[in-house]
Amino acid sequence: MRISFGGGGTDVSPYPEEKGGAVLSTTIDKYAYCTLVERKDDAVNVKSLDYDVVTKYHVNDELKYDGKLDLVKAAIKVLKVKNGFDLFLHSDAPPGSGLGTSSALVVALVGAFKQWLKLPLTDYDIAELAYHIEREEAGIKGGKQDQYAATFGGFNFIEFLGQTTVVNPLRIKRDTLNELEYRLMLCYTGGTRLSAGIIDDQVGGYLRKEDDVVLALEETKKLASSMKNALLLGKLNEFGLLLHEAWCCKKRLSAKMTHPGIDQLYEVARQNGAIGGKLLGAGGGGYLLLLCEFDKRHIVAERLEGMGGKMVSFTFDLRGMQSWKVNEG
Helix, strand or coil: CEEEEECCCCCCCCHHHHCCEEEEEEEECCCEEEEEEECCCCEEEEEECCCCEEEEEECCCCCCCCCCCHHHHHHHHHHCCCCCEEEEEEECCCCCCCCCHHHHHHHHHHHHHHHHHCCCCCHHHHHHHHHHHHHHHCCCCCCCHHHHHHHHCCCEEEEEECCEEEEEECCCCHHHHHHHHHHEEEEECCCCCCCHHHHHHHHHHHHCCCHHHHHHHHHHHHHHHHHHHHHHCCCHHHHHHHHHHHHHHHHHHCCCCCCHHHHHHHHHHHHCCEEEEEECCCCCCCEEEEEECCCCHHHHHHHHHHCCCEEECCCECCCCCCCCCCCCC
16 A cells, blocks of 8 residues: 655546646555455355455356445456456455555456466556556546556656656665654544545546646645655655645645544644644545654654544555465465
């Protein structure tokens, strides 16, 4: 799964096709898992270990999208799978938490099918296929950055240039990474969100050419580039201030982006030593990311926990999608 620092929203069509988008993100040690076991018949059994949901059908059935593990059905349809299998799904964070959970799960699905069916897919192919499955086939609204982040892994500045996506891996000094990891905090705000309404607001505002939305998207893109430069130069205080500026900018895209409870958590964090931060994902709930002064991190954590926030530990994981085969006796 990923943490998006800046540029979110500029990867949502039609903005990147018309203006070009850019995001800055990294992957962390929270994962989506997919285990596939081949069958000798054409039956398909899918079990979500998180929600204890099981669906059963056959690969030749007319698969209907009904809200029950639709991403798996979309993957079967797009990849034209003809053999039966059992599938077990598990994620370290719930959908709607802002960590790109659904997209990470689709990438894991594509990775499992790639391994099983021996598909000659590059990382760019996997990310594009995952985007097509989730956004176009299954119809789940959102942008393009999550599929690329989960596939490639690590710190990337990802550019969306019309129909072309370019992933630029960043060579950040180890000292900077260590200090960044120490000073960043994840606070679970106690709820998830449905991002579709927020995305509809943003896209609608852009299509209507509302000045505030158009300008906010332009500023968001520029701030992502500035954040990239601050990271490469090891200027973490500047990076934190840019995070704050980007969050203020992003809130202009939709009135549903935040709510008073989240605003209060953020203000208390800023008053007690957080330089900047943002709500991850499309907004509305989930995880609040904060960059703190090195000697105030514990104070911020104490204050937010007193308000009902839950601190979640994490580390950076610079690997991308991993797939492997196991022979069990």
